[in-house]
Amino acid sequence: MRKLLILAFLLLTTPLFADEFTTNYNLRIPSIGGRDWQPTISRDIVSMDTILYAVSQDSAKMTYVSSDVADLKTKTTIISNDISYYPISIISHDMGIVSTDTQRHKASIDIISDDISFVRFYKLPRAAPSGNAVISYDGSTLAWKPIYDQTIVSYPLSVANGGTGSAVGYTVVSNDVGELKSKTSIISSDAVNSFIKAWANIKGDGTAINDSYNVSGIVDTASGQVTVTWDKDFSSVNYACVSGIDNTGIGVMMPGGIVQAAGSALITAVRWLNGNNEDPAFYYVIAIGDQ
Amino acid sequence: MKRTIILVSILIATNCYADQVRVVYKPDKSVAVIVPSKGGDYETKVNRCMEESKLDGLPYDDIDSSQLPKDRTNRRFWEGEKGFGVSVNQAKADTYIPPKTLEERIQALEAKTP
Numbered sequence: 001m002r003k004l005l006i007l008a009f010l011l012l013t014t015p016l017f018a019d020e021f022t023t024n025y026n027l028r029i030p031s032i033g034g035r036d037w038q039p040t041i042s043r044d045i046v047s048m049d050t051i052l053y054a055v056s057q058d059s060a061k062m063t064y065v066s067s068d069v070a071d072l073k074t075k076t077t078i079i080s081n082d083i084s085y086y087p088i089s090i091i092s093h094d095m096g097i098v099s100t101d102t103q104r105h106k107a108s109i110d111i112i113s114d115d116i117s118f119v120r121f122y123k124l125p126r127a128a129p130s131g132n133a134v135i136s137y138d139g140s141t142l143a144w145k146p147i148y149d150q151t152i153v154s155y156p157l158s159v160a161n162g163g164t165g166s167a168v169g170y171t172v173v174s175n176d177v178g179e180l181k182s183k184t185s186i187i188s189s190d191a192v193n194s195f196i197k198a199w200a201n202i203k204g205d206g207t208a209i210n211d212s213y214n215v216s217g218i219v220d221t222a223s224g225q226v227t228v229t230w231d232k233d234f235s236s237v238n239y240a241c242v243s244g245i246d247n248t249g250i251g252v253m254m255p256g257g258i259v260q261a262a263g264s265a266l267i268t269a270v271r272w273l274n275g276n277n278e279d280p281a282f283y284y285v286i287a288i289g290d291q
Numbered sequence: 292m293k294r295t296i297i298l299v300s301i302l303i304a305t306n307c308y309a310d311q312v313r314v315v316y317k318p319d320k321s322v323a324v325i326v327p328s329k330g331g332d333y334e335t336k337v338n339r340c341m342e343e344s345k346l347d348g349l350p351y352d353d354i355d356s357s358q359l360p361k362d363r364t365n366r367r368f369w370e371g372e373k374g375f376g377v378s379v380n381q382a383k384a385d386t387y388i389p390p391k392t393l394e395e396r397i398q399a400l401e402a403k404t405p
Contacts, residue, residue, distance in 0.1 A: 273394065274389075
């Protein structure tokens with residue numbers, strides 16, 4: 001009779017417990033060293049509706065976002081097969097891994113690690129838990145824990161599911177998408193190809209660069225012509241370089257020809273009446289292409 | 292008073308550094324003036340410009356841009372030598388005959404027309 005009562009009590013309480021899971025939860029990987037390898041639940045961080053998960057063994061690291069985009073771009077790639085399915089994106093140093101759903105990925109969130117070597121990728125359950133610590137994310141029943149996907153990430157995870165883990169850092173991730181977007185940018189190669197790679201606003205007498213990007217400097221060799229040296233070369237001469245001038249107060253002039261090299265561009269200004277090179281008030285130049 | 296003098300000196304020195312340019316003296320005595328973009332390392336930037344414009348190996352001076360001739364009308368006659376700065380070769384400038392304007396060319400052609 002006593003056993004029956006205990007059993008009945010468990011049957012009654014388990015659904016209630018499971019119901020709690022369906023509201024809000026956040027996965028948090030336990031720290032290493034003798035603790036079971038099980039996520040714990042925190043209902044106060046992430047709602048099920050927005051489905052953003054943070055995985056970290058150290059809550060102090062969970063919201064770190066690098067602002068060094070240039071560095072990230074050289075080392076990182078976004079991992080996600082399907083944002084709707086895996087609502088988080090984690091950056092990996094494995095350049096072979098790319099998103100197959102760029103459009104949705106870009107519309108979603110980007111997560112940046114401050115330590116690329118520590119990043120691992122996990123499938124996370126998308127459905128709410130339907131039982132006590134059990135969840136279905138793809139129709140099959142899985143233990144409710146992050147599932148390491150070795151088909152995506154080439155190096156093995158050094159923490160055993162269900163056991164005690166060895167040293168692995170889990171870097172992630174803010175669930176504050178707005179904050180992430182304000183601090184970071186993950187740019188697809190398609191988008192990068194369309195960006196202006198260099199520009200400059202140059203004083204027409206060749207004595208100053210008022211402002212510029214990706215420009216080392218200018219070389220003034222004669223009236224009405226300056227050579228703009230790019231800080232980072234283009235991959236070839238086949239980039240698009242456009243120049244303009246401001247001829248305020250100095251008569252009728254126009255931009256002249258441009259002589260492009262991978263690392264520089266000679267831009268000119270001419271007086272249209274006689275075709276002579278003369279100094280404009282300002283030169284403007286922009287360049288777009290592969291680097 | 293002492294503080295004021297120091298402050299003014301710093302301001303002047305800072306300003307001079309900001310306007311520093313490199314004058315490269317070509318074998319034909321003409322000069323190229325290299326102006327680095329703002330920020331970063333001056334030496335790295337001007338060396339990059341020299342290399343890209345195939346001026347590396349030529350003599351040069353790093354000077355304040357205020358030491359360059361003020362009038363660029365005769366920029367094509369700027370000449371210089373390391374240690375002696377940049378000046379206008381006035382003799383060349385005085386004998387220079389500028390190309391005719393389009394209107395002058397038209398007038399010349401019309402004058403030849405029977």
